[in-house]
Amino acid sequence: MNTxxxxxxxxxxxxxxxxxxxQLIHHxxxxxxxxxxxxxxxxxxxPKSWCFWHKSEDHPYQSIFNTTWNNLSIGFPEGIKEKSINPYRYSFIKSESFFDFHFKEIHQNNHIxxxxxxxxxxxxxxxxFFIETNQEMIKTKxxxxxxxxxxxxxxxxxxFLQQQFYGWEIYTDQPVFNPRAATLMDFSITQTNGVNFAYVLPHSEHNALIEITGFCEKEYSIDFFEAVLKQYIQKNWNCSYKIxxxxxxxxxMTNFTFKRFxxxxxxxxxxxxxxxxxxxxxxxxxxxxxxILLANQYFNKEVPAEFSHTRFKFYDRLLLQLLKHSPSKGLHILKQLFRKVSYQQILCFLDEDSSLFQEALLFAKLPKKDFIKQIF
Ligand SMILES: Cc1cc2nc3c(=O)[nH]c(=O)nc-3n(C[C@H](O)[C@H](O)[C@H](O)COP(=O)(O)OP(=O)(O)OC[C@H]3O[C@@H](n4cnc5c(N)ncnc54)[C@H](O)[C@@H]3O)c2cc1C
Structure with missing residues (x-):
């Protein structure tokens, strides 16, 4: 076999x-x-729909953003709360555009x-390293x-939980969607088996991706997802649509210790x-x-360090435990978080960019008893 x-x-x-x-070829x-x-x-x-929040206008994937929102909404039983997330933006990339973008790079570079x-x-x-494929032996450092x-x-x-989701991208006859805001979590839907919410990405007044998501152990059936989706669309927009x-x-969703190597x-x-x-x-x-980190380490000839146990892993474990063992309490905490803390602070915390002081302020607004119970 050739090497x-x-x-x-x-x-x-x-x-x-x-x-x-x-990152390697642009280093x-x-x-x-x-x-x-x-x-x-x-x-x-x-096809996948990738969304994420980011601060800068000058993002490397800016040219393939399909839609960008300046506002986010959270849905509660009493109604939707829409807020600006400035200086953040929430952007959507279609995986098809992402792969086209990278395959173009591959075709333009003889070394890839x-x-x-x-x-x-x-x-x-x-x-x-020696990699044996069904065609050849490959050697690399x-x-x-x-x-x-x-x-x-x-x-x-x-x-170990699963974040399961099922959704439809739909076109409506009527201009029903609010294209200013993506709905990150709408908790007003049925809460069975775990924590469930709807996720809405409106690309225009006529076009949106609407997904039903569950944080749960049990696998949801397509029938369940479709029934909740239909009900959600009917309740909120009551119009005819094409999927x-x-x-x-x-x-x-797991606190499994993934390793660097x-x-x-x-x-x-x-x-x-x-x-x-x-x-x-x-x-x-x-x-x-x-x-970015790995590309820098490669060119600086540094061996990456093993991951350390950060306090964010501890917070993740507490919330996962709550979602698994007491989903109704987990749901209550999520609602309180979005009711009482600014969306920007939450995004900063989820990015693991917050300081201990900011985290203390954030936790002070949540029901402490439920969290403390998970520690012991
Ligand atoms: C439908 C969907 C939507 C998501 N939406 C978001 C989102 O909105 N925002 C967000 O931040 N994250 C999102 N995620 C999570 C996350 O961004 C993706 O899971 C991401 O694709 C993970 O990147 P990855 O390279 O590890 O895995 P993948 O993108 O799945 O790539 C792994 C690659 O390795 C290949 N592979 C794996 N094992 C083998 C093997 N044994 N032999 C050969 N090839 C193999 C696979 O073919 C695949 O191409 C989403 C995930 C899914 C599934």
Whole structure:
């Protein structure tokens, strides 16, 4: 079997693999190092809607933002609360645009290679990694991996919930949507089996993606999701509509200790590195920040450090425990959070950019008894 050498190999060309490739080739010290991305699954063919908040207007993915909102809404049984999130914006990228953007970069750079070959195994010998695919043997000194084993995480003794969601992108006859604000969480829907909420991304007065989301252990049926969706659309907009796209997925919510390195010694990226925030399911921005860090470390010849146990992991564990064992209390805390704390402070906290002092102010506004019970 032939052995081909690459400077860098990335296993998985999804959200994390592509963002890492982008940061590497745009790094000021990049000198045409060869990069191979291996992904057998063609995940890019399954459309996803990625949203995230960001501060700057000058975002590297600005050119492929599909929609950007300056306001966010939260729905309570007593009504919707819409607020500006300035200086943040909430932006939406279609995964199709994201992959087009990155495949263009791949095609324009002779040093980047993309392959759908199947990875059979990979291991480290001395300073080199050897990756065996169904076609060839590959050798590299820098290996990044987004492969992870969901069963291993689910069978661990960590808390494990699923963020399940199902939604429709619809077109309506009437101009019914408010395109100024995305609805992050509307808690006014039925609360069975876990914490449920509706998520609404209005792209225009006639067009929106509406999803029903549940933080729960039990798998929801499509019938359940569709019944709640229909009821939600009927209650809020009461108009005729055409479904143009369906999205269904589930994202792990766990305090499993993801490691910086895989057991083979490769550098883990994306979900495999715990970049999905356990309590929200957001990962896009965390992956973005991590990709910048990893690209810097690569060119500075620094070995990445193992992840440390931050206080944010502790907060995540407390909320996950509440959501798992007392969903009604978890729901109450989420509602109180959005009622009493400014949306900007919440976004800053979820980005893990807040100071201890800011966190103390935030927690002071929440029912402390429920949190304290989770510690003991
Ligand atoms: C439908 C959906 C919507 C989401 N929406 C948001 C959002 O709005 N905002 C947000 O911040 N986050 C969101 N997330 C969470 C997060 O951004 C994504 O899960 C993100 O795709 C994680 O990046 P990743 O590279 O780790 O995984 P992926 O993007 O799934 O990429 C992993 C890649 O590795 C490949 N791969 C894995 N194992 C193997 C193997 N053994 N052999 C070969 N190839 C393999 C897969 O084919 C895939 O291409 C969403 C997730 C989903 C599923």
């Amino acid at each position: 081909t050498n690459y400077d860098i190999v990335i296993l998985g060309g999804g959200c994390a693999g592509m963002q890492l490739m982008h 000021t010290n990049y000198r045409g190092e060869s990069i191979l991305i291996l992904d057998e699954d063609k995940t890019y063919l399954q 290679h993309y392959s759908n070959d199947k990875v059979l195994k990979f291991e480290k010998c001395g300073n080199d 820098a290996l990044y991996s987004s492969f992870w084993n969901q069963a291993e995480v689910a069978n661990d003794r960590s808390i 143009i796209k369906t999205e269904r997925a589930s994202i792990p 895989t057991k083979e010694g490769a550098i883990a990226i994306g979900t495999a590195a715990g970049m999905v925030k356990p309590t929200t399911g957001y990962a896009f921005n965390r992956i973005y920040r991590d990709s």
